[in-house]
Amino acid sequence: MARAFTLKAVSFILGEEFWRGVVSIAAFLIFWQVGSRSQSWFGFAFPWVSQIPAPTAVLQELTVLVQDQSFWISALLSTLRVFEGFLAAMAIGIPLGLAMAVSRTFYGISFPVFEVLRPIPPLAWVPASIIFWPTQELSIAFVTFLGAFFTIVINVIGGAQSIDVRFFQAARSMGSSTWDIFRRIILPATLPSIVVGATVGVGITWAVVVAAEMISGGGSAGSVGGAAGGGLGFFIWNSYVGGSYTQIVAGMISIGIAGYISSAVLRKIGKWITPWLSES
Amino acid sequence: MTEVSPVRVTNNNVPLALTDDTVRNVSPLTLAIHRFSLWLKSPRPYLMLIGFALFIGFWYLSVEVWKLPRFSEMPGPTEVVREWFSRDPTYGLSVFTPEYYLHIWVSTRRIAIAFFLATIIGVPLGLFLGWSIRFKQYVFPVFELLRPVPPLAWVPLAIVMFKGSETPIIFLTFLASFFATALNTMLGVESIDVSYIRAANCLGASRWQVFRHVIVPGAMPFIFTGLQISVGVAWFSLVAGEMVSGQYGLGYVINTSYTMVRYPTIVIGMITLGIVGYVTSAAVRLVGDYLMQWRIRELALGGDR
């Protein structure tokens, strides 16, 4: 198996796809570098790119940051917030979604309210959340929860509703109880949709966490409780306020990487719990 | 010249094939009215009312009657409704004040511009990403590199890059919308059954003709799902952007209402956001339904396989 994997990896690296990707990323970086130095190199500035710090400067900044402990603490803080909100969304969203899919009455009562609340962007809840929850951490967590919650519920409902009715018929004819059917048919069959909802939801969660950190840390939404701020979003906002543009970009890249890693991890976990899907 | 024909009927009393006459008579409007009347006769509207009653009831009771610990700080529904519909609102915003509509207009305008740009750039890009493997190999890596950066993380950079206060916000909204649109369009193209493309090739269509007659219509359902998601994401980014910087707009309203301790207005802002967001999403869906009549009919007739 390892041999097959290395064979695959080597042939991928030697293949066209890999090199074309490399070429384009290189072209992108070159364009960025030239654009940001355009003022000093050419004497005139490219419209927007010239304001951005150059990749080389950003790289330097990144190497400095990686060695800075408080940076990693910020990163950890953001990740924890994402984790909390996301887990809460899953813990409440999955059962709720399943309940809505299974019981028509419950669906009829709760879904319209759900649909009315859904278009309200999570960030619009920030002030209400701050008023309601006693601590700032909780209010950020609540907003984060909201972000992922709606996506997960929608995906769960969709997944549960598309289960082939014949699975139920087969189970009943073999004498399954309702609980059995729930545990052995509905739950596993909905897992793929849960995974999709989770992967998308985690991206949204990151976006909300960053936004919430920026708003409560640096925006005008009120109290900044010193250490209660923090996190990567706050870091970026602070860098902006402090005029350090390279840090802004470095922060953005860090968040991008963090977001990408969380999605990738979730996808891996998803594949692990739904082994039957990888046959195709 | 009419020939009498026995029209075969399925169990659901739906004819297996519509003749020319019935086609002319079943307009989209008729179909919609028919489905609405079916809905009215089902238990669904009443369950819906129960749901809302429970929700608003709980809100009312917890805030204004029982005054539960955390809830008592919040504005209750009667307060909000009174403020929202008063001719002389305490905090300056109600359905009777022009500022209310100004804010709605500003936000909607930003969404419209950003969404429009995101669509006319994102859809063609997505189509090419799905259609040409080469193009995808060149462009997709850069695309995927930029996509994970959350919209709001772009705010400081956007402020630095663009002059003025409108452009950064629109740029932000555009970005979020763009990624969603392009990605979904690409997935739409990739999900087209290869048999359609092969059939078109057999029938002598050139590459461009296949693109125009098979790829674009075939990807439409996915494109419109993507567009609905894209509108939602646009509102998400817009509100975030407005809360952080800028004047006017619903996000701004919510933010300042908080800092100026005008709590009922916060809720007014939130509700308005919900309504406007829903309307824009529904508008996109309706346009999609209109453009894809073939799908509506297929679904309405139960799609006999």
Added chain:
Amino acid sequence: MSVQSAPTRSHAPAPAPTARKGGVRIVDVVKRYGANDVGILAVDHCTFEVPPGEITVVVGPSGCGKTTLLNAIAGFHSLSSGSIYLDDEMLCGPRRLKAQPGPDRIVVFQNGALFPWKTNIENVTFGPIMQGRLSRAEAYDKARSMMADAGLRGIENNYPGEISSGVRRRVEIVRALMNDPKILLLDEPYRALDSLTKSVMHEALLEIFYKNRVTIFFITHDLEEAIFLGHRVVIMTTRPCRPKKILDIDIPHPRDYSVLTTRRFREFMDETAAAVHEEAIKAFTAGEKER
């Protein structure tokens, strides 16, 4: 204006056109999927002929590689080695391993490939209009008359999603015939239909054949269907496929469903059933899956 009416019974078969075309020669074709050592051998030195102006049916167990052959003729897949000729012109061979898809060899697909976003008549006129061979008006006229001939009058302006799958197949065949193809390639087109609809479809197909005399290359796993329709039946082994047995069915045309109970038909079934069953068991034990 009935869509479900049985196709009108004709008349004696039309006199054969002077130049019969569409003959296909498959010569020593090998197709292997995947990299050289790890690949799956789908077709193993397969050689046989499809005579022009006749219906040739290829029968074999699921997954045996018969669709691969059809795809090679159509130009969707390349060969690993060997060659295929259409009317003595090389479609694909040693120097060009993949044929170019074209309107001289049109495929009718297993699950149907009528474009759902176009109306039936837009589908039917697609070929000639795209190729620029007919103007819109001419194409529509021809389409209307061909559809009427096939008993499909009245559904021109419907979408494929609004009609039953049996009717969809017929529209797809008309769409193909609009282009005067040399050969029609049918990839288990009736697989998804119930057997009652199937028998009507068979007669409809024969009707169309008698009117047009286009060469037909038909793939199926249903032996009865094969013997009923074909002038010639090629029985394939399980994967990798090669012809196991080739039969010339001498039941006279025009045929109708009464043929199914004749003694000659039963004799053919006897002759072939053992061979087919043997291959089916091999496929079953090898755990063949439908791809």
